[in-house]
Amino acid sequence: MNREDFIMRFEALKGAMLTFLRTHAIDDTHRARLVGDIVNTIEKAHLPAEPQAPRQLPGCRHLQAALALARGGPMENLARAFADLEPALRWIRTEHYREQLGDEYMNNYCYTNILGYDALIPHERIIIAFFIIGPGRHYPRHHHGAEEIYFPFGGDTLWGQNDQPPCLRPPGQPIHNTPWLPHEMVTQQTPLFSFCCWKSAGPLALARLT
Ligand SMILES: [Fe+2]
Numbered sequence: 026m027n028r029e030d031f032i033m034r035f036e037a038l039k040g041a042m043l044t045f046l047r048t049h050a051i052d053d054t055h056r057a058r059l060v061g062d063i064v065n066t067i068e069k070a071h072l073p074a075e076p077q078a079p080r081q082l083p084g085c086r087h088l089q090a091a092l093a094l095a096r097g098g099p100m101e102n103l104a105r106a107f108a109d110l111e112p113a114l115r116w117i118r119t120e121h122y123r124e125q126l127g128d129e130y131m132n133n134y135c136y137t138n139i140l141g142y143d144a145l146i147p148h149e150r151i152i153i154a155f156f157i158i159g160p161g162r163h164y165p166r167h168h169h170g171a172e173e174i175y176f177p178f179g180g181d182t183l184w185g186q187n188d189q190p191p192c193l194r195p196p197g198q199p200i201h202n203t204p205w206l207p208h209e210m211v212t213q214q215t216p217l218f219s220f221c222c223w224k225s226a227g228p229l230a231l232a233r234l235t
Pocket residue numbers: 167168169173202208232
């Protein structure tokens with residue numbers, strides 16, 4: 026992908042993220058403030074002169090099945106814009122999970138930060154990410170001081186918060202994790218594929234298992 030093409034695809038993704046966020050998830054004041062901050066940050070985001078080195082990880086083998094989940098749903102345009110830019114993106118993992126979750130888990134999950142750390146556009150407080158977990162996995166209860174919203178693209182993942190039993194969540198509908206609220210995800214037949222927004226009050230600190 027040449028630079029011109031890269032910039033065009035980035036601008037298309039930026040537009041798709043903004044359109045999606047502006048038309049979703051602004052129906053309660055607390056969440057609206059977070060989404061508003063995220064929207065303002067994306068509006069101001071500019072690509073650095075030096076692009077990051079693209080990288081795929083083993084979990085990327087679930088990418089095509091993940092993208093397919095969005096077809097016909099409320100996040101289809103966002104998924105398409107993401108797929109167009111994906112070859113230029115760098116996939117990462119939270120490496121401190123390896124000890125507790127094992128190699129199998131690490132080989133079946135990954136995410137790429139559009140904003141944040143090790144990201145297309147570095148940012149110290151906000152993370153905008155696309156996140157994949159393969160079928161039949163459990164991302165156990167974890168928490169963090171940052172406020173977070175997941176928007177599932179589709180699929181049959183069970184989403185748990187606090188002590189409630191994990192349940193299905195409809196595509197495009199936000200799952201809002203307030204600071205330190207324990208949460209977990211259980212994937213079934215399909216991968217989990219989610220658009221994620223995260224805002225730290227202070228310097229970034231990654232999630233820890235509870
Ligand atoms: Fe989280």
